[in-house]
Amino acid sequence: MIDLLIVGAGPAGLRAAIAAAENGLHVSIIDEFVKPGGRLLGQLHEEPDGSWVNGVEEAERMYHRAIQLGVEISTGVSVYDLAETPAGWSIYTTDGVRESRCLLLATGASETPIPIPGWTLPGVMSIGAAQVMGNVHRVKPGHKGVVIGVNVLSVAIAREMQLCGVTVDRIVLPAHNLISADASNPEKMMESLLRLSHLAPSSLMKIGGKFVSPKLAARFYPRNGFKIWGIPIQLRKTALEIIGEEQVRGVRIAAISATGSVIPGTEEIVDADFVCIAGGLTPMAELAAVAGCRFHYVPQLGGHVPLHNERMQTTLKGLYVAGNITGVESAKVAGAQGRVAGLSIADELGVLSAAGKEKIKEAVDQTVHTRKHALIQFNQGIEEARHALYTEFQQLTDKKISV
Structure with a gap:
């Protein structure tokens, strides 16, 4: 037993x-992908200071x-069940x-699909798949x-595809349906876009993003959009x-109002040989559910997440979570959470010195700092949502102790 x-x-x-492992634990990692790295393998972007992050x-x-x-690291291995035992798991x-x-459990997040007529045609893929093709396998998803x-994800990866030599003709909203919901509403999506204003190449756009009202911006947003x-x-x-017979040939689009209603007589077909669908990310928490973790639905964190504290402990003994399974954030935040989890587990197993215990607090503080200074925020209200989650965990723990 490890x-x-x-x-x-x-x-x-x-x-x-x-x-x-730095604290003497015998550690093993398994991952279903063929090589370690997770979503880091697809990341390539420029930081505000001009440096480049090569995942x-x-x-x-x-x-x-x-x-x-x-x-010990084993790739190409999947997990299909978990069971708590007297000695562990x-x-x-x-x-x-x-x-x-x-x-x-550091299983990350999965993409949310948005069904659109024609989405089963060859050449249609998720935005994450295009990122992996270009940045991991060095294969262009198409030409245009x-x-x-x-x-956040679609704009960032569109830029990465552009760096791979691919023409991204445009980014548009999905048609309204039960699954697309707010993702088809210009006013709602303007809020997301304004959170990316600091990445804009224009100084004017960067400044404007800090002060413009999302509703007002959506109402006066030009039909042909702004270019980033x-x-x-x-x-x-x-x-x-999505148009095509044996493969993608184009996309039928139409103009919409600020609230998402299609404007009659504005339809047109845009030529394209591939299409990326970006429906956002959801924590991949199935294994935590199989294990029997208590869950909370937290929209700011991307959906249902296992109840856990700032030391990344769940409600089950010896079971920890870290990364996007706890809520969708950046790779840097995920890494910071991972360090907290590794130190917390070393503490639970009794191998940390007094100095080591102090490192847990430092790691927790570093996670908070990393979150506050993250280049990209996937959702609003993340800090408040996490504080509420940690408070709920502590209240549950106190209740168990009193009983």
């Missing part, structure tokens, strides 16, 4: 493994550090059963594409249908 098994070799899992290089650095510390995988004293869905890095972001146009 001390700690981690499910997920992304930034949270790797940072947790390093922190735990592949960052993942390699963490991987080599973990291996140096004796961490049994983890049922496609490579056999693993036994561990503690378990960390349309992105459907305006959010030369890519038109068209909040006043919607994708009605």
Whole structure:
């Protein structure tokens, strides 16, 4: 039996493994992808100071550090069941059963699909799939594409595709349906877009994003949109249908009002050989549900998340969570949470010195600092939502102690 098994070799899992192994724990990581790194493998962007973040290089650095510390990393392995035992946890995988004293779930997030007529055609993919094709496999998703869905992820990855030499013709909203909901409303999406104003190449747009009302901006937003890095972001146009027979040939779009109603007589077809659908991210928390964790629905964090505290402990003994399974945020926040989890697990297993215990507080503070200074915020109200979650966890713990 090992001390700690981690499910997920992304930034949270790797940072947790390093922190735990540095304190003498026997650590193993499993991940269903063919190589470690998680979503880091697809990331390539410029920071405000002009430096570039290369996710592949960052993942390699963490991987080599973990291996140096004796961490066992198995890729191409999936987990299909979990069971709490008197000694810890049994983890049922496609490579056999693993036994561990503690378990960390760092499974990340999954993309939310938005069904649109024609979305099953070859050449239609999620925005994350296009990112992986370009930045991980070095394969262009196509030559000229349309992105459907305006959010933090779509704008950031559209820029990454552009850096890969791909033409992103435009970014438009999805047609309104039960699943797209607010994602089809220009006023709602303007709020998301204004949170990205600090990334805009124009100083005027950066300043304007801080003071403009989302409703007012959506009402006067030009039909042809504004360009960021030369890519038109068209909040006043919607994708009605993806056109093609054997593969994507184009997208039928139409102009819409500030509240999302289609304006008759404005339909047109935009030529494209690929389409990316960006429906946002949702915490991938299925394994936590299988384990029996208590859950809370927190829209600011992306959906249902396991109840946990700032030390990344869940309501189940020896089970921890870190990264986007706890709420959708940046890779840097995920990594900071991973370090907290690794140190907290080392503390639970009794290997931390007094100085080591102080490192937990420092790691928690660093997570808060990283969150406040994150380049991209996926949702509003994240800090408040996390505080409420941690308070609920503490109240539940106090209740159990009093009983």
